[in-house]
Each structure stands twice: as structure tokens, then as C-alpha cells.
Amino acid sequence: MRVGPPTQVSVFFMRRFSFVLLSLLVTALSWAQPSGWGRYRVKVETDKDAQRLADSSIPLFSEQISLGDVDVIVGPDHLVEFWKLGLKNAYVGELPRPDAWKDRVTSALDDYQTTYLQYASMIGKYETWRAAYPSLVTRVRIGQGQPALANDIWSYRIYAGTGEPRHSVIIIGGIHAREWISPAVCMYLFRNLIEKINTDSSWALLMKRTALHVIPSLNPDGYRYTWSTNRMWRKNRRNNGGGSYGVDLNRNWPVAWGGGGSSGSTGSDTYRGPSAASEPETQALINHASTLLNVSAFIDFHSYGQYILWPWGYTSALCADDADHRRVGLMMQSLIQAPSGSFYTAGPITTTLYQASGNTVDYFYQTYRARSYTIELRDTGVNGFLLPEAQIYPTQIEAWAGFERFLRLAGMRRIP
Numbered sequence: 319m320r321v322g323p324p325t326q327v328s329v330f331f332m333r334r335f336s337f338v339l340l341s342l343l344v345t346a347l348s349w350a351q352p353s354g355w356g357r358y359r360v361k362v363e364t365d366k367d368a369q370r371l372a373d374s375s376i377p378l379f380s381e382q383i384s385l386g387d388v389d390v391i392v393g394p395d396h397l398v399e400f401w402k403l404g405l406k407n408a409y410v411g412e413l414p415r416p417d418a419w420k421d422r423v424t425s426a427l428d429d430y431q432t433t434y435l436q437y438a439s440m441i442g443k444y445e446t447w448r449a450a451y452p453s454l455v456t457r458v459r460i461g462q463g464q465p466a467l468a469n470d471i472w473s474y475r476i477y478a479g480t481g482e483p484r485h486s487v488i489i490i491g492g493i494h495a496r497e498w499i500s501p502a503v504c505m506y507l508f509r510n511l512i513e514k515i516n517t518d519s520s521w522a523l524l525m526k527r528t529a530l531h532v533i534p535s536l537n538p539d540g541y542r543y544t545w546s547t548n549r550m551w552r553k554n555r556r557n558n559g560g561g562s563y564g565v566d567l568n569r570n571w572p573v574a575w576g577g578g579g580s581s582g583s584t585g586s587d588t589y590r591g592p593s594a595a596s597e598p599e600t601q602a603l604i605n606h607a608s609t610l611l612n613v614s615a616f617i618d619f620h621s622y623g624q625y626i627l628w629p630w631g632y633t634s635a636l637c638a639d640d641a642d643h644r645r646v647g648l649m650m651q652s653l654i655q656a657p658s659g660s661f662y663t664a665g666p667i668t669t670t671l672y673q674a675s676g677n678t679v680d681y682f683y684q685t686y687r688a689r690s691y692t693i694e695l696r697d698t699g700v701n702g703f704l705l706p707e708a709q710i711y712p713t714q715i716e717a718w719a720g721f722e723r724f725l726r727l728a729g730m731r732r733i734p
Contacts, residue, residue, distance in 0.1 A: 353415050373582075430506070454512065476512065495551050503619055507718055540552070621703060628640070628691050650720035677692070
């Protein structure tokens with residue numbers, strides 16, 4: 319039997335059938351997750367699949383897109399696009415509504431070891447410490463997020479000396495908005511160091527030649543947005559136009575900007591921005607670091623996955639100081655594991671985890687020859703970014719165990 323080309327009527331019914339099928343699919347997916355939001359595991363089998371997913375507006379639950387299994391976040395507005403990608407997938411579980419935290423109030427009095435704090439409360443806690451130790455703790459406003467939102471970016475310094483420090487160490491939290499454990503860990507490290515200086519003469523001596531600069535959150539606009547509107551938001555809040563918002567601040571740095579592991583699509587979670595260092599948040603830290611003497615060490619705290627990572631992120635080649643980074647990284651790995659048995663995989667970013675061009679660690683290493691790390695905190699993927707508050711304190715304890723050695727070694731390091 320010879321089959322001719324489809325008629326207009328048959329085309330109409332084919333399209334109508336596809337629409338009905340898609341509607342049924344959307345309804346079925348919605349029933350699977352009463353909140354309307356779910357975590358799905360996508361099978362990325364080719365580079366083409368990876369690029370299509372990277373250029374889509376489907377939010378990532380995994381930190382990065384790579385070949386193999388990648389977890390994504392699918393809400394009601396993403397279902398059609400998700401279906402059209404045509405990638406093999408499996409439902410992992412329901413996620414809370416994005417705005418589930420909007421009515422929760424925190425204050426500077428809340429215990430940062432057991433409770434996640436909103437941005438104002440977080441800064442309020444640092445201000446309490448600054449008021450209590452005025453000769454030890456100072457702060458400077460290094461910039462602002464998106465101008466229309468007017469959220470200040472602060473750097474807090476701990477320094478026990480009187481002249482210029484021999485070493486400047488920088489740690490940052492919250493460059494990715496949804497990684498709430500990162501600012502919580504920075505708070506603990508800051509407060510614990512104050513206690514050590516006041517009770518241990520060896521720490522007091524160390525911090526007379528070493529200044530620690532802590533940026534509680536480099537992305538306050540995004541962090542506030544995770545509380546008010548979308549708990550799983552990753553980027554900053556740049557208005558890209560056309561209804562798209564946000565740049566991935568950890569793909570916006572000048573070293574190898576625009577390379578692999580980032581996207582030029584504004585809707586992507588790894589959108590690198592229109593140009594290198596285009597974002598005020600990036601510029602704020604670049605400018606602030608340029609005013610400091612002898613930047614010798616740097617840590618960018620993230621979650622999740624439990625990794626200790628060092629340069630390079632843009633290439634699989636080893637950095638010139640790979641042996642030194644590995645030596646210190648393995649020390650931190652052992653010390654972090656001691657309190658609770660948590661194992662943190664250690665190695666260069668690209669070969670250990672994935673390619674990520676335009677990141678902070680590559681920038682601070684290339685610009686200052688600083689000993690530079692990304693530390694991905696708990697957990698290994700069960701809870702992901704939604705780490706329960708019961709795990710805040712254990713994560714802080716193990717982070718301090720590694721950070722203590724890192725900071726002592728930074729204070730003894732010969733300036734390159």
C-alpha cells in the first residue's frame with residue numbers, strides 16, 4: 319500500500335495528539351511531586367547532549383554538567399523544555415517549593431552552628447564580633463551586588479598586628495547563592511579564630527604577621543533571593559534581558575574566561591556573563607584583593623560533594639605548584655576526616671571533578687601565585703544543597719580541622 323504525504327487534516331491531528339500527550343506528561347509529572355518541583359537524574363551520553371542541557375534553562379542540582387549522570391531541578395515552568403530535550407532520565411525525588419523559606423525569620427541572635435541565617439542576620443553576627451573585639455576585627459565595604467538591589471558586600475579582617483601583615487589570606491563564602499553551608503562554615507572559622515587568638519599564644523603570634531580576610535557572602539543578592547523566592551538559585555541577579563536573570567560568578571573571572579565548563583546562554587546555570595569580570599561582585603573582590611599585601615593563600619568554600627580542589631580548572635594540565643598544593647591538600651584531607659570520618663576527595667579541579675573555566679581559584683593562583691583551593695563541603699549528594707541544619711556543626715568542625723593547618727602553613731609560607 320502506497321502512503322502519500324500527510325494532509326493538512328492529518329498534520330492538525332498529529333499536532334493535536336502531541337499537545338495532548340505533552341499535557342498528559344506534564345500532569346503525570348506534577349502528580350509525582352505535590353510541591354510541583356522534583357529532582358531528576360539525566361543521562362548525558364554525548365558532548366552534544368551536555369551542550370544542549372548547558373544551554374537550556376533547566377536548573378542544575380548537580381554542581382556541573384559532565385558525561386554520565388547529572389541531576390537537574392524540574393518545576394512546572396521547566397516541564398515542556400525538559401520533555402523536549404529528549405534525554406533519558408529518572409525521577410529521584412520531590413523538592414520543596416522554591417519559596418518554602420520566605421516566611422522564616424532569623425536574627426543575629428540565632429545560633430549559626432545550628433541554624434542557617436539570612437544575610438542581614440549573618441552580617442549582624444559579624445558586627446557583634448567586631449564590636450566585641452575592635453582592636454582585632456575590622457571591616458570594609460568592598461562593593462555592592464546589582465545596583466538596583468543595593469546589597470553591600472563586606473570583607474571582615476582578623477589581624478592582631480600593628481604594622482602591615484606579612485601575609486594576607488582570603489576566604490569567601492556564598493559565591494553560589496544556594497550553598498547555605500558555605501557562609502555558615504565561614505562564620506564558624508572566623509569566630510573560632512578569634513577564640514584561638516585570645517586563648518593560645520601561638521595563634522596570637524601567627525596572626526600578628528598574617529591577616530585573614532573573610533567575605534561572608536560574595537553574592538548577597540542571590541543569597542537573599544534563595545530565601546525569598548527560589549531556594550535553589552545559583553547565580554547572581556543580573557538582569558540579562560528577555561526575562562533571563564543571573565550570571566554564574568564562578569565562571570566570570572578573567573583567567574580563561576569563556577572556556578569549557580561554562581555557557582554563553584543567559585538561561586544556563588553556568589552562564590559566564592557577557593565579558594570577563596563583567597559583574598560588580600567579581601570586580602569587588604578583584605579590586606579588594608589588589609589593595610592587600612602579599613596575598614599568599616585563598617579558599618573558596620562551596621557545596622556539595624566533599625572535595626578539596628586546586629588549579630587548574632580550565633585545563634587538565636597541572637599547575638606549576640601542583641606538588642605543593644597536593645601536599646597541603648592531602649594534609650587537610652586527613653585532618654578533615656579525623657573528627658567524623660568524612661572523606662574529602664583531593665586533586666586538581668579539571669581532572670578530579672570537571673572543567674570549569676573562569677573560576678576564582680585559577681584567578682588567585684595565576685594572579686598572586688597564592689596557594690588556592692576550592693573546598694566543596696558536605697554532603698556527597700543525598701541532601702545536596704539542602705543540607706539539614708543538624709549537619710551544620712559537624713561540617714563546621716571538620717572544616718576547621720583542615721583550615722587550621724592551612725592557615726598556619728600560609729603564615730609560614732615563603733612569598734613566591
